[in-house]
Amino acid sequence: MNDYNQGELLKNINFPEDLKKLSKDKLPQLCDEVREYIIEVLAKNPGHLGSSLGTVELTVALHYVFDVPNDSLIWDVGHQAYSHKVLTGRKDDFQTIRKLNGISGFPKTSESKYDCFGTGHSSTSISAALGMAIADKLKGNKNNEHIAVIGDGSMTGGMAFEALNHAGDTDANLLIILNDNGISIDKKVGAMSEYFTAITTSATYNRIKNKIWNMLGGNTPSYSKHKTLVSRSTFALKSMFSGKSNFFEALRIRYFGPIIGDNVLSLIKTFEDLKKINGPKILHIITKKGKGMKEAEENPTTYHAPGYFNPKTGEIEKGNLKESTPTKFQDVFGETLVELAKVNDKIVGITPAMLSGCSMNKLMEVFPERTFDVGIAEQHAVTLSAAMAAKGLIPFCNIYSSFMQRAYDQVIHDVALQNLPVIICLDRAGLVGEDGATHHGMFDLSFLRLVPNLTIFAPLNEIELRNILYTAQKNIHSPLVIRYPRGRGYLNEWRKDFEEIEIGKGEKIRDGKDIAILSLGTIGNNALIAAKELSEEGIEVSIYNMRFLKPMDTSLLEEVLNGFKNIITIEDGVEIGGFGSAVAEYAIDKKYKNNIYRIGLKDNFVEQGSIQELQKLCRLDPHSLVLKVKEIISK
Numbered sequence: 252m253n254d255y256n257q258g259e260l261l262k263n264i265n266f267p268e269d270l271k272k273l274s275k276d277k278l279p280q281l282c283d284e285v286r287e288y289i290i291e292v293l294a295k296n297p298g299h300l301g302s303s304l305g306t307v308e309l310t311v312a313l314h315y316v317f318d319v320p321n322d323s324l325i326w327d328v329g330h331q332a333y334s335h336k337v338l339t340g341r342k343d344d345f346q347t348i349r350k351l352n353g354i355s356g357f358p359k360t361s362e363s364k365y366d367c368f369g370t371g372h373s374s375t376s377i378s379a380a381l382g383m384a385i386a387d388k389l390k391g392n393k394n395n396e397h398i399a400v401i402g403d404g405s406m407t408g409g410m411a412f413e414a415l416n417h418a419g420d421t422d423a424n425l426l427i428i429l430n431d432n433g434i435s436i437d438k439k440v441g442a443m444s445e446y447f448t449a450i451t452t453s454a455t456y457n458r459i460k461n462k463i464w465n466m467l468g469g470n471t472p473s474y475s476k477h478k479t480l481v482s483r484s485t486f487a488l489k490s491m492f493s494g495k496s497n498f499f500e501a502l503r504i505r506y507f508g509p510i511i512g513d514n515v516l517s518l519i520k521t522f523e524d525l526k527k528i529n530g531p532k533i534l535h536i537i538t539k540k541g542k543g544m545k546e547a548e549e550n551p552t553t554y555h556a557p558g559y560f561n562p563k564t565g566e567i568e569k570g571n572l573k574e575s576t577p578t579k580f581q582d583v584f585g586e587t588l589v590e591l592a593k594v595n596d597k598i599v600g601i602t603p604a605m606l607s608g609c610s611m612n613k614l615m616e617v618f619p620e621r622t623f624d625v626g627i628a629e630q631h632a633v634t635l636s637a638a639m640a641a642k643g644l645i646p647f648c649n650i651y652s653s654f655m656q657r658a659y660d661q662v663i664h665d666v667a668l669q670n671l672p673v674i675i676c677l678d679r680a681g682l683v684g685e686d687g688a689t690h691h692g693m694f695d696l697s698f699l700r701l702v703p704n705l706t707i708f709a710p711l712n713e714i715e716l717r718n719i720l721y722t723a724q725k726n727i728h729s730p731l732v733i734r735y736p737r738g739r740g741y742l743n744e745w746r747k748d749f750e751e752i753e754i755g756k757g758e759k760i761r762d763g764k765d766i767a768i769l770s771l772g773t774i775g776n777n778a779l780i781a782a783k784e785l786s787e788e789g790i791e792v793s794i795y796n797m798r799f800l801k802p803m804d805t806s807l808l809e810e811v812l813n814g815f816k817n818i819i820t821i822e823d824g825v826e827i828g829g830f831g832s833a834v835a836e837y838a839i840d841k842k843y844k845n846n847i848y849r850i851g852l853k854d855n856f857v858e859q860g861s862i863q864e865l866q867k868l869c870r871l872d873p874h875s876l877v878l879k880v881k882e883i884i885s886k
């Protein structure tokens with residue numbers, strides 16, 4: 252610990268109480284030191300850089316003026332809260348951020364009392380702050396403030412709008428800070444972001460806004476004309492269209508700003524003023540993603556989470572990756588989609604704000620008119636795709652597995668129930684590593700398996716991913732889910748001629764007499780490594796790459812159930828209700844008496860660490876498999 256220079260002021264500051272003791276004129280220096288420290292630590296220990304560099308002054312000012320956790324402070328997504336972690340008792344631990352047994356990359360209530368509400372998925376902060384404000388009011392704590400810090404990207408999420416609509420109907424002590432850096436991970440999308448730019452730059456707007464506010468009756472709780480939530484939204488929209496008011500004010504949330512968000516002293520002054528105003532209010536601040544590091548300011552998408560970099564020059568270290576290093580799954584997806592879209596003009600791509608994350612930016616470059624980044628709006632992405640399929644297009648809707656949790660009903664109600672041929676691509680399925688519990692894609696197999704009409708496929712490797720993408724667009728009549736993991740593949744060569752995959756067909760990929768392992772997806776590669784090691788010790792394992800969770804290849808399953816007493820299933824998802832459960836249910840229904848051992852993720856959340864470390868921890872790694880097979884065979 253403490254290999255890093257913490258700066259003259261920062262070295263004596265551990266908690267907000269220490270910060271509050273500093274005179275205001277020292278705060279700009281403290282901000283510089285915090286920023287420096289974040290850069291130094293993240294250079295060697297990758298994390299979310301750009302967003303956290305942009306919020307240093309905001310964090311210092313918030314902790315200087317407010318009294319967290321008596322005042323609630325909720326960071327939307329939480330990837331911008333690194334200075335908050337540094338200033339709230341985790342300065343040294345910050346060096347372990349996102350590491351196994353280290354601190355989380357996101358706010359987490361079990362980690363610190365200063366993390367008032369856990370985040371990781373976006374657009375939750377306003378609901379959470381509002382809930383706390385209402386709770387405090389009911390408990391008689393009238394003076395506490397409840398602060399939601401939300402980015403312009405996260406403000407595109409539907410849940411943020413739902414919360415705004417409700418907030419305006421309350422007199423809750425809510426301060427929403429709209430942290431507008433003009434970018435999400437990729438370039439900003441949507442009409443709302445255009446609107447932010449308009450109100451940021453329009454002098455006329457800024458002149459008239461206070462007048463309008465007063466004209467509307469200000470923040471008086473009783474106004475009968477626009478009482479219901481529905482009429483309030485309608486009023487807001489009408490006001491927007493007529494150009495007479497500000498969207499937030501029309502929702503009766505008092506709007507302040509926009510102001511510069513990286514001047515710590517003026518932020519403090521503004522917060523001191525806002526503290527005196529009760530009720531829901533929004534402060535619009537303009538910040539710079541990547542502030543203080545030239546390269547990060549100039550390339551905010553790359554420096555959102557840049558990996559290892561040189562702290563002095565900002566240059567990203569490519570590591571020791573050789574030319575022949577397997578391609579990332581996301582790039583196999585992106586490049587194959589472009590290839591297919593060139594010959595099939597019905598193909599469209601839809602992503603909720605993960606354009607470069609899932610490599611759909613490749614499609615965007617070639618076919619911008621057929622690529623849709625819809626903002627952080629997973630529910631909308633799925634229903635939009637369903638409707639496009641209803642009109643005969645072939646939508647590839649790519650959503651990270653854990654974010655798909657947001658759009659479960661849309662998959663059931665809009666896609667599956669209508670049996671619409673949407674190709675739902677779940678990137679980052681299984682364990683994702685350093686992002687931790689909020690981001691592991693560990694539930695998808697279980698929560699999708701029970702939905703009628705879905706076909707669910709998990710490729711063993713890049714070639715299978717490529718071939719299923721080809722198969723999907725060639726001959727699709729019902730919804731298809733394709734789930735694949737984060738990171739690099741297993742093969743150096745995957746750009747082969749396309750081969751169609753037979754729906755519902757698995758494959759035996761290794762022959763052995765002693766025990767059978769049934770695998771689903773890329774985790775089967777661990778089974779292959781384990782089988783090789785076991786073979787050297789005279790234990791011969793058959794491996795079946797089942798490929799489809801649904802429909803399951805029951806003839807292959809029959810072959811296994813009839814041929815082996817001991818059967819292991821392995822999956823990188825939760826055991827409950829997943830692939831192993833499907834196999835076991837089939838065996839029970841058909842009255843088989845085999846020993847079936849399920850290997851998957853247990854019934855608890857998995858924290859952060861490298862994927863390899865986490866596989867070990869969860870006993871999904873090859874060595875644990877070897878031990879498990881030996882244990883079973885010796886019984």
Ligand SMILES: Cc1ncc(C[n+]2csc(CCOP(=O)(O)OP(=O)(O)O)c2C)c(N)n1
Binds near residue numbers: 302328371404406605
């Ligand atoms: C539900 C959900 N979808 C997608 C993401 C991935 N994600 C993390 S940060 C981010 C961009 C957020 O943009 P903004 O709120 O403007 O913050 P900034 O990164 O610009 O600081 C996205 C899309 C997420 N965390 N949660």
